[in-house]
Every structure is written in C-alpha cells, then in structure tokens.
Amino acid sequence: MCGIVGYTGTQEAAPILLEGLKKLEYRGYDSAGIAVLNDNLLAVSKVTGRIANLCEKTADGKNCPGTVGIGHTRWATHGAPTDTNAHPHMSNDGKFAVVHNGIIENYIALREELIQKGYHFDSETDTEVIVHLIEMYYTGDLKKAVIRMSARLCGSYALGVVCTDEPEKVYVVREASPLIIGVGVGENYFASDVTALVSYTRNAIYLDDGEFAEITPETIVVFNPAGHPIIKKISRITWDVQSAEKGGYEHFMLKEIVEQPRAIKAAIAPRIKNGDIALDEAELTTEYLESVNKIVITACGSAYYAGCAGKYAMEKLCRIPVQVELASELRYNDPLIDEHTLLIVLSQSGETADTIAAMKECKKRGAKTLAVVNVVGSTIANTADYTLYTWAGPEIAVATTKGYTTQVSVLYMFALYVAKKMNRIDKEHYEKLLKILSTLPKKVQETLDMNSAIPALAKKYHNADSMFFIGRNTDYAVALEGALKMKEISYIHAESYAAGELKHGTIALIEDHQPVIALCCNESIMEKTMSNIVEVKARGAEVLAVTFKDNQKMVPLADDMIFIPKMDAIFAAAVEIVPLQLLAYYVAKENGCDIDKPKNLAKSVTVE
Ligand code: F6R
Numbered sequence: 001m002c003g004i005v006g007y008t009g010t011q012e013a014a015p016i017l018l019e020g021l022k023k024l025e026y027r028g029y030d031s032a033g034i035a036v037l038n039d040n041l042l043a044v045s046k047v048t049g050r051i052a053n054l055c056e057k058t059a060d061g062k063n064c065p066g067t068v069g070i071g072h073t074r075w076a077t078h079g080a081p082t083d084t085n086a087h088p089h090m091s092n093d094g095k096f097a098v099v100h101n102g103i104i105e106n107y108i109a110l111r112e113e114l115i116q117k118g119y120h121f122d123s124e125t126d127t128e129v130i131v132h133l134i135e136m137y138y139t140g141d142l143k144k145a146v147i148r149m150s151a152r153l154c155g156s157y158a159l160g161v162v163c164t165d166e167p168e169k170v171y172v173v174r175e176a177s178p179l180i181i182g183v184g185v186g187e188n189y190f191a192s193d194v195t196a197l198v199s200y201t202r203n204a205i206y207l208d209d210g211e212f213a214e215i216t217p218e219t220i221v222v223f224n225p226a227g228h229p230i231i232k233k234i235s236r237i238t239w240d241v242q243s244a245e246k247g248g249y250e251h252f253m254l255k256e257i258v259e260q261p262r263a264i265k266a267a268i269a270p271r272i273k274n275g276d277i278a279l280d281e282a283e284l285t286t287e288y289l290e291s292v293n294k295i296v297i298t299a300c301g302s303a304y305y306a307g308c309a310g311k312y313a314m315e316k317l318c319r320i321p322v323q324v325e326l327a328s329e330l331r332y333n334d335p336l337i338d339e340h341t342l343l344i345v346l347s348q349s350g351e352t353a354d355t356i357a358a359m360k361e362c363k364k365r366g367a368k369t370l371a372v373v374n375v376v377g378s379t380i381a382n383t384a385d386y387t388l389y390t391w392a393g394p395e396i397a398v399a400t401t402k403g404y405t406t407q408v409s410v411l412y413m414f415a416l417y418v419a420k421k422m423n424r425i426d427k428e429h430y431e432k433l434l435k436i437l438s439t440l441p442k443k444v445q446e447t448l449d450m451n452s453a454i455p456a457l458a459k460k461y462h463n464a465d466s467m468f469f470i471g472r473n474t475d476y477a478v479a480l481e482g483a484l485k486m487k488e489i490s491y492i493h494a495e496s497y498a499a500g501e502l503k504h505g506t507i508a509l510i511e512d513h514q515p516v517i518a519l520c521c522n523e524s525i526m527e528k529t530m531s532n533i534v535e536v537k538a539r540g541a542e543v544l545a546v547t548f549k550d551n552q553k554m555v556p557l558a559d560d561m562i563f564i565p566k567m568d569a570i571f572a573a574a575v576e577i578v579p580l581q582l583l584a585y586y587v588a589k590e591n592g593c594d595i596d597k598p599k600n601l602a603k604s605v606t607v608e
Pocket of ligand 1: 349
C-alpha cells in the first residue's frame with residue numbers, strides 16, 4: 001500500500017528519493033517523508049498530503065543535503081494521515097530512522113513492552129515499534145540489531161533502516177511485502193516497486209520473504225533470516241522509463257486504456273507459435289489435466305471480475321466446473337480444495353495480501369497453482385507452481401484497465417489451450433477461436449476508434465446519483481467490472497445486476513431518468529436483455545446500451561449507444577469493457593475527480 005525508497009552513493013540523496021516517491025505515489029498518497037544522513041546526523045522532513053508538498057517543503061531536496069537516505073509515501077492504516085504519523089520514524093536517541101510498508105500485527109504488545117522499558121512514542125503507527133526495537137537491540141552492530149528486531153515482528157513488512165553510527169549503510173528487510181534492490185555503479189538503491197528504480201538502473205535483486213540486506217555505495221550483501229550471506233541473482237528490469245510516465249496524456253488511466261491493444265498483443269501474440277498455443281511457462285500435461293475435477297479462480301476486486309469473465313470461456317470450452325472465489329473469503333472458508341483442484345490466481349501487482357493468503361491456503365490443501373500476474377518477480381509469481389505473466393507493462397493509475405484486459409485475455413488463451421490438450425474441441429473450432437483470440441488487439445483498437453462520442457455522453461450522465469449496469473452471461477461479467485470502474489474513479493454509486501435479477505427486487509429502484517447501462521454484446525441472450533431494457537424504460541430509465549456497431553435492433557430501445565465491433569461473445573469481455581473504462585474516465589473528469597489517485601484507494605493492497 002505504501003511506497004518506500006532508499007539511496008546510498010555519492011550523489012545528493014534527497015532529489016533521488018523525491019523522484020522515486022513521485023513514481024510510487026500511486027501506492028499511497030496521504031502523507032510522505034524522507035530522512036537523509038549528513039555529517040552523522042539525520043535530517044527528517046515529513047508532510048501531510050502529496051509528494052508535491054514534500055518537494056515544496058524541502059525545496060526539491062536542496063534543504064536536505066547528504067548522500068544516504070530513505071523515503072516513504074503513505075496510505076494510512078494505523079493512525080490518521082498527519083505529519084507525525086508520516087514516515088520515516090526516528091528512535092528516541094535520534095540515531096535510527098525507519099520507513100515501512102506493511103502491517104505489524106503484534107504492535108500493541110510490543111508498544112506496551114517498549115513503553116514499560118522507557119521508550120516514548122510520538123506517533124499512533126504500528127511502525128514506530130520497529131525503530132525503538134532497533135534502538136533497544138543496538139550494541140554497535142546494526143546487522144545484529146536488525147536480526148533481533150525482525151525476530152520480534154509478526155505481520156508484513158518491507159523496511160528501510162539508516163543509522164548515524166554506520167553512515168554509508170542502508171539496511172532493508174522483507175517479509176510478505178515487496179522489496180527490490182536496484183544495483184548501480186558506486187551507488188545503490190532500493191524500492192518497493194521497480195518503477196522507482198528504472199530511471200537509475202535496470203539491474204535488480206528481488207528479496208524473498210525473511211531475507212535482509214546491507215547496502216553500501218559499493219556493496220550489496222543479502223542475508224537469510226539467520227544472518228548468513230546468500231547469493232542472489234541479478235535480474236534485468238525490462239520495463240522502460242517511458243512506460244512509467246504519462247507520455248503526453250492527461251492521466252495515466254487514459255494512457256493505459258489506450259495502451260490496451262499493445263498490452264493484449266504482448267500477452268497473447270508471443271504465445272501463439274506455428275498456429276498453436278505454446279504456454280512454455282505452464283506446460284500442464286494431459287494426464288494432470290484429466291485428474292483435475294474443478295478449477296477455482298481466486299482474486300480480489302477487478303482481478304476477481306476478470307476471473308468471472310474467464311469462467312464462461314473456460315467452462316464452455318473445457319467442460320470443467322469453474323468456481324470464482326473472492327480471495328478474502330476463500331482464505332477463511334475452509335475451502336473444499338485438494339490435489340484434484342487447479343487453482344488459478346489472478347493479480348496485476350502480484351502482492352495482494354488476501355490473494356497471497358488464499359493461494360497459500362489452497363497450496364497447503366494440495367492444489368496446483370497457476371498465477372496470472374503482471375509484475376515480474378512478485379510474491380504471487382514466485383509462490384505459484386506456474387506463472388503466466390500478462391506483460392501489460394507498468395500500470396500506474398490506481399484503477400486497473402490494461403491489467404484487467406490482459407488477465408482476461410490470458411484466461412481465454414488458457415481455456416483454449418486446455419480444451420485442446422483435453423481433446424474437448426475439434427480442430428476447426430480451435431482454429432476459428434484462435435483466430436478470434438489473435439484479433440483481440442485489433443478489436444480493442446477499433447473500439448477505441450469508434451467511441452469518440454463518449455466524452456459527450458459523459459457530459460449527459462455525470463450528474464447521476466447512481467447507475468445500474470445490467471447484462472446477462474458474459475455481458476453480466478463485464479457489468480461487474482464496468483460498475484466498479486464507475487464507482488472507484490467518479491464516486492458515483494453504481495450497481496451491477498444480472499439483468500434477469502431485476503424483477504426480483506431491484507427494479508423497485510428504477511424511476512424517471514435513472515441511468516441504466518445495458519450490456520448487449522452476447523447475441524445468444526441479447527433478446528432477453530432487450531426485454532429487460534423495455535421493462536426499465538417503461539419505468540422511466542434512461543438507457544445507455546453497449547452493443548455492436550450498427551445493431552439496428554437496439555436503435556428504437558436505447559436512449560444512447562456505445563459500441564464494440566461485432567464479435568463472438570466467448571472472447572468479448574476484453575473488448576466490451578473498453579467503452580465502459582472510457583465512460584468512467586470521462587464521467588470522473590467531468591466531475592473533477594482525481595482520476596489516477598481516487599480517494600481512500602491505493603494501487604497494491606498489501607494488507608488484509
Ligand atoms: C480496481 C482495482 C482493484 C484491483 C484489486 C486486486 O480498479 O484495481 O480492484 O483489481 O485490488 O489487485 P491485484 O490485481 O494487484 O491483485
């Protein structure tokens with residue numbers, strides 16, 4: 001949820017920390033701070049609000065000289081977003097400063113213990129116990145103090161620690177929260193996300209749970225939890241600097257919507273070889289697949305809705321029952337999962353706490369796990385038995401767009417792959433569907449091109465108090481995600497309903513001028529949804545239909561229309577969501593919302 005950065009080298013640290021924090025601001029943006037070491041003294045600057053405030057306070061870092069430092073951008077969990085609760089937190093003796101991403105679950109007991117020992121606390125945060133524990137255990141050796149401190153913590157944490165007695169060193173520790181070391185020449189970095197590192201280096205070391213490291217300008221030594229040095233691989237970061245920047249767009253969200261044809265192409269095209277699907281990273285044998293009696297898809301938020309969209313294709317093509325489960329529920333449900341279950345885990349960030357916990361629970365019960373993940377080297381990618389990367393590139397806007405469509409596309413591809421492996425599809429049908437799959441990037445591009453009226457429609461609908469998104473079957477799956485997009489960035493209350501459910505209660509809410517967004521892109525069931533449109537129109541609703549271009553049947557029914565190109569419903573969700581992303585974007589823009597950083601949200605939900 002929060003973002004952390006650190007630097008040790010020969011350049012001024014503060015501007016590097018501030019630049020890194022700007023890149024991480026999407027992870028949390030209610031307060032921020034930096035601590036820089038200079039002449040064996042720690043200078044700490046903290047502010048409430050955005051990184052821009054911190055830049056102003058520090059004169060873009062000029063007021064904080066020094067070549068070693070750590071920084072933090074916060075999404076508040078324990079204690080309100082105030083200057084005092086902002087990180088870094090300092091020890092009572094002023095020797096240590098700490099930044100933390102995650103949650104310390106046993107902080108209350110530790111806090112009481114430390115208070116009894118005479119330490120005083122400035123903030124309400126869970127993090128502050130960490131810095132006092134380090135002070136308590138420090139006897140002239142920071143490494144030993146870090147080991148003893150870590151052994152006392154329960155929860156999730158990525159930490160950066162600096163100490164005035166060991167002024168060139170930065171210590172970092174990882175437990176269930178992402179932490180990456182950027183390897184430079186005569187200088188080194190760390191961050192909770194590669195986006196903060198790509199401007200400086202392409203060489204990265206991904207820490208695993210329980211590991212910690214001592215970083216100086218010239219050296220990086222990684223240790224296991226017992227403190228023994230271990231050899232770590234240096235990985236190459238493939239994301240480029242431009243893809244983590246706005247590139248002329250007003251918002252990252254719009255840029256990422258427009259990037260979808262390219263992102264979907266990157267997800268599927270390299271996996272189609274010689275007219276066939278080759279999933280080299282997830283070569284499941286026919287024998288194993290025959291032993292699977294159900295597929296469970298688990299995820300949170302939009303990724304969960306991507307699972308809902310994938311389920312239709314998977315069941316239709318593979319004829320295996322598919323359950324889609326919210327990870328936050330599955331993890332506590334004593335799930336009926338065993339070695340005959342294939343668990344598919346969807347996550348853009350690869351760091352969502354509930355999704356990780358659900359995956360671990362299912363692994364324990366014998367399920368094989370297949371992760372569909374965007375962020376390379378993330379916890380979910382590393383924990384799963386198989387990982388299919390979505391190759392969407394960095395997604396910075398908090399509301400996911402290309403993350404969702406690439407997840408759906410990879411699920412479609414996987415469904416087709418399994419159907420063929422299990423001999424559940426004939427050659428002709430397989431070839432036809434593979435062709436449709438390969439044209440998804442083109443269909444998304446056409447959708448972007450044919451909806452220039454959406455900004456005008458946003459002007460008409462942006463004053464609504466609430467919106468209903470209705471659809472059936474594959475259209476219903478898209479309605480779920482469409483409503484979420486509208487809610488989270490425009491703050492308009494939006495509900496999704498299976499259109500057939502309206503008569504069972506919800507239709508009571510339909511009155512004059514109530515906007516109803518009706519999804520009608522599945523020909524097999526379109527007539528039924530059209531009847532529901534007639535019903536809501538009869539009660540005064542204003543209907544905006546999402547349907548095929550030139551769908552004449554819809555003209556007399558809908559007040560307004562937005563379009564996708566005509567296509568088979570089985571793979572349509574990845575295309576059909578695109579005009580709804582645009583609608584949410586332009587409605588939010590009309591309403592003057594902070595589109596890339598919606599209130600109360602953060603990009604990567606690394607706490608429960
Ligand atoms: C909504 C959104 C969230 C995420 C959810 C899971 O636009 O982005 O609902 O989909 O928090 O995140 P990941 O995919 O990173 O596990």
